[in-house]
Amino acid sequence: MPEPSRAVSRPVASTSTRRREVPLAASRFSPALWFRREVVVGWLFVLPALLMYSIFVLQPLVLTIQYSLYRWDGVGLATWVGFSNYITVLTVPDLLETIFNSLRLAVFFSLIPVSLGLVVASVIHRVATGPLGATARTVLFLPQVIPLVAAGIIWGWLLALPGLVNEILTAIGLHNLARAWLGDFSTALPAVGMIGVWVLSGFCTVLLLTGMSKIDPALYESARLDGAGWFTEFKAITVPMLRYEIAVCLTVTVIAALAAFDIVYISTGGGPGHATAVPGLQIYILAFVERQVGLASALAVLLMLLVLAIVLPLQWLSRESAR
Amino acid sequence: MNANLGHLVRIFVGRRNVIVSYGSPRRTGVGLRGLPALLWAVALVGACAAPGSGTSTSSGAASGGTAGCGTAPVTLNAYFETGFDLPFKLSAEFTKQYPNVTWNITQDQFTNLINETPRVLASSNPPDLIRLPTLTSFAKEGLLKNLDSYAKGFGWDKWPVPQLSQNRVGSDGTRGSGSLYAMGLNYSLTGIFYNKKQAAQIGMTEPPKTLAEFESFLAKAKAAGLLPIMEWGSAKSGMGLAFPLQALMASVGPVGPINDWIYGKSGATIDTAPNLDAAKHLEQWIKSGYFPSDINAIEYTDSNARFTKGEGVFTFNGDWENADYDKNLPSNTGFFLMPSSQAGGHPAAMSAPLTYGIAAKAKHADCAAFFFNWVASNSTARQIDVTVGGSNPGGPAGSSVPSVTAGSVTSETLAAGNVIGKAGTSMDFIANATSSIFAQGWTPELQKMVGGKQDPAGLLKAVQAEYQRELAG
Numbered sequence: 050m051p052e053p054s055r056a057v058s059r060p061v062a063s064t065s066t067r068r069r070e071v072p073l074a075a076s077r078f079s080p081a082l083w084f085r086r087e088v089v090v091g092w093l094f095v096l097p098a099l100l101m102y103s104i105f106v107l108q109p110l111v112l113t114i115q116y117s118l119y120r121w122d123g124v125g126l127a128t129w130v131g132f133s134n135y136i137t138v139l140t141v142p143d144l145l146e147t148i149f150n151s152l153r154l155a156v157f158f159s160l161i162p163v164s165l166g167l168v169v170a171s172v173i174h175r176v177a178t179g180p181l182g183a184t185a186r187t188v189l190f191l192p193q194v195i196p197l198v199a200a201g202i203i204w205g206w207l208l209a210l211p212g213l214v215n216e217i218l219t220a221i222g223l224h225n226l227a228r229a230w231l232g233d234f235s236t237a238l239p240a241v242g243m244i245g246v247w248v249l250s251g252f253c254t255v256l257l258l259t260g261m262s263k264i265d266p267a268l269y270e271s272a273r274l275d276g277a278g279w280f281t282e283f284k285a286i287t288v289p290m291l292r293y294e295i296a297v298c299l300t301v302t303v304i305a306a307l308a309a310f311d312i313v314y315i316s317t318g319g320g321p322g323h324a325t326a327v328p329g330l331q332i333y334i335l336a337f338v339e340r341q342v343g344l345a346s347a348l349a350v351l352l353m354l355l356v357l358a359i360v361l362p363l364q365w366l367s368r369e370s371a372r
Numbered sequence: 373m374n375a376n377l378g379h380l381v382r383i384f385v386g387r388r389n390v391i392v393s394y395g396s397p398r399r400t401g402v403g404l405r406g407l408p409a410l411l412w413a414v415a416l417v418g419a420c421a422a423p424g425s426g427t428s429t430s431s432g433a434a435s436g437g438t439a440g441c442g443t444a445p446v447t448l449n450a451y452f453e454t455g456f457d458l459p460f461k462l463s464a465e466f467t468k469q470y471p472n473v474t475w476n477i478t479q480d481q482f483t484n485l486i487n488e489t490p491r492v493l494a495s496s497n498p499p500d501l502i503r504l505p506t507l508t509s510f511a512k513e514g515l516l517k518n519l520d521s522y523a524k525g526f527g528w529d530k531w532p533v534p535q536l537s538q539n540r541v542g543s544d545g546t547r548g549s550g551s552l553y554a555m556g557l558n559y560s561l562t563g564i565f566y567n568k569k570q571a572a573q574i575g576m577t578e579p580p581k582t583l584a585e586f587e588s589f590l591a592k593a594k595a596a597g598l599l600p601i602m603e604w605g606s607a608k609s610g611m612g613l614a615f616p617l618q619a620l621m622a623s624v625g626p627v628g629p630i631n632d633w634i635y636g637k638s639g640a641t642i643d644t645a646p647n648l649d650a651a652k653h654l655e656q657w658i659k660s661g662y663f664p665s666d667i668n669a670i671e672y673t674d675s676n677a678r679f680t681k682g683e684g685v686f687t688f689n690g691d692w693e694n695a696d697y698d699k700n701l702p703s704n705t706g707f708f709l710m711p712s713s714q715a716g717g718h719p720a721a722m723s724a725p726l727t728y729g730i731a732a733k734a735k736h737a738d739c740a741a742f743f744f745n746w747v748a749s750n751s752t753a754r755q756i757d758v759t760v761g762g763s764n765p766g767g768p769a770g771s772s773v774p775s776v777t778a779g780s781v782t783s784e785t786l787a788a789g790n791v792i793g794k795a796g797t798s799m800d801f802i803a804n805a806t807s808s809i810f811a812q813g814w815t816p817e818l819q820k821m822v823g824g825k826q827d828p829a830g831l832l833k834a835v836q837a838e839y840q841r842e843l844a845g
Binding site: 143323 | 669
């Protein structure tokens with residue numbers, strides 16, 4: 050950015066007499082000032098990002114909304130169908146079921162990692178501050194570094210009937226519990242959910258731990274002087290002070306659950322039956338296998354609205370409580 | 373599409389942060405108010421026209437006649453499937469015999485081919501030769517070259533009818549008859565492979581002649597503590613129980629109505645009395661524990677690995693696995709066709725061409741058509757077809773089938789192919805009826821049947837409903 054004084058100096062030099070006549074309130078909207086160098090330079094700085102944002106984010110979004118109003122196979126001519134794609138999504142039970150599945154998945158992807166992250170982070174924060182804490186942080190964060198596709202493959206092996214999880218269960222005498230976790234109707238969704246817990250808990254822990262390090266130790270000290278135990282400290286200081294971080298964790302993990310694709314696609318492919326079918330997977334199948342781009346786009350738009358409907362209140366709540 | 377949604381949400385959510393970090397609201401007031409409008413304006417550019425407008429729908433007539441590759445250098449633009457050696461070996465041999473022809477080969481996984489093919493065909497550099505996952509919609513949209521004049525010129529139209537019929541698409545969009553839009557490099561065959569040692573253990577000295585006899589062997593295998601049938605069933609691989617189900621359909625009923633349904637003939641239904649009978653047999657097999665208990669989680673490759681390691685007396689699969697069985701279960705793998713439920717009845721089998729097509733706008737269509745003809749007629753090419761591909765190379769009636777190692781499973785599948793050819797009881801695969809009937813119909817419904825959440829009548833009704841939804845678009 051240029052220095053403010055230089056940016057202002059030119060208009061002052063050239064239009065100094067006229068400028069004095071313009072009332073201050075109106076000056077903000079005058080076309081002449083719109084072209085003030087400061088503003089133009091500012092826009093120039095933003096332009097590259099703006100261009101990328103428009104091409105890669107806004108245009109696909111607008112196109113998706115547009116496609117959702119057509120019947121189109123992706124190549125041939127499209128036919129305008131109005132809102133009939135939306136009606137199809139909301140009336141075909143298999144498509145609607147995917148939305149409910151993703152909400153159930155959100156419990157695993159969101160609530161468990163955030164609660165677990167809070168507990169683990171407060172333990173690390175209190176007990177393990179030295180190299181032990183650093184090691185624990187690294188180990189917990191590791192799943193974030195592994196690509197989700199690799200995680201899906203690894204967990205697919207672990208949870209298979211001849212896999213490690215069942216071997217351990219058999220070894221400790223629980224062979225009655227052994228099953229194909231990802232192929233059983235009652236356990237497939239929770240099993241996929243546990244992969245999500247494994248991936249996202251580390252992320253939440255590290256984020257919350259960072260938040261905790263910013264809390265003034267004096268607060269804890271005074272609480273301890275007042276005779277507060279670990280749980281009271283946790284409830285009265287840690288959680289309220291971490292509201293913003295918790296909201297971020299919830300936002301990120303809820304989006305990960307509702308927009309899930311990779312973990313589900315790799316571990317179960319949406320099966321058995323429709324037990325783990327989620328909107329992301331259906332959008333892919335509808336658009337690329339069935340080649341119903343319009344129907345896929347309609348489901349995508351509805352998914353976006355669902356995500357917004359859940360995430361926006363979360364953001365609003367965290368901001369309200371931060372005030 | 374999904375990733376975009378995630379980005380969008382983060383940006384919407386972050387907007388209030390932006391205002392806060394920008395500094396005083398007074399200075400950013402105008403800019404922020406103008407910003408969204410500008411962005412929308414930019415985004416709307418190019419979004420005005422209806423999607424797909426301007427796409428050419430002309431199919432481009434083939435020149436036919438005595439098509440060839442000439443003598444001038446030609447580079448064929450080809451799109452092959454990853455993991456299958458056959459087209460690569462054939463193209464190398466073709467260049468050896470016709471040195472003026474070189475190849476520019478792109479390869480991809482089959483699942484990616486499903487996504488990419490329409491765009492690749494419509495692109496400005498369309499392939500001269502491409503592995504086709506499906507056919508009908510591309511033919512209807514004019515993306516594939518009509519091969520009728522080549523068929524006439526090379527005499528393909530005089531080949532045994534079933535070979536080409538699966539690659540024909542009528543003007544009403546049904547498959548099975550009409551103009552030719554693709555060719556098979558070879559013709560695969562499905563049936564029942566068995567572990568010879570384990571079969572001997574249950575007293576099976578020769579393949580069963582009837583369905584009842586086969587079912588008695590299944591019961592004996594179960595009683596002997598062996599797994600009767602190894603099969604895969606995960607949603608990722610696609611439910612393998614569609615193989616035994618279709619084999620049962622053709623065992624208890626006629627082949628014709630099944631093909632009509634696959635080809636999309638008007639009024640065709642899968643919900644018929646013989647098919648219900650077949651589905652009941654399959655449900656009985658499931659309930660009797662003839663399949664692995666974790667079938668809904670077994671991948672295709674794992675199923676084969678477990679079978680070659682001795683898990684499973686029988687497995688329903690196709691001759692594309694011959695090389696694998698001959699290598700990993702040598703001289704211990706046998707093959708037979710699913711027997712009819714009637715004594716003396718003809719066995720039937722799924723048999724499908726390894727389908728390749730030519731893009732409507734291909735630059736070297738004549739040379740690609742010549743390649744098709746060469747694959748079916750050149751003796752070296754036919755030999756490669758059998759040894760590498762494991763399947764019958766097809767071609768004119770009375771063509772000699774290349775020699776194979778005696779006692780290999782390939783020799784058994786080739787002999788079985790002749791039986792099917794004579795009886796005229798070949799079928800396409802029920803999973804190929806529409807582009808996603810496998811992913812959206814057969815796979816979830818059969819998985820539900822394994823889980824005890826679907827009965828035979830419900831299975832057929834659900835698949836038929838999905839079929840009609842997809843055909844209606």
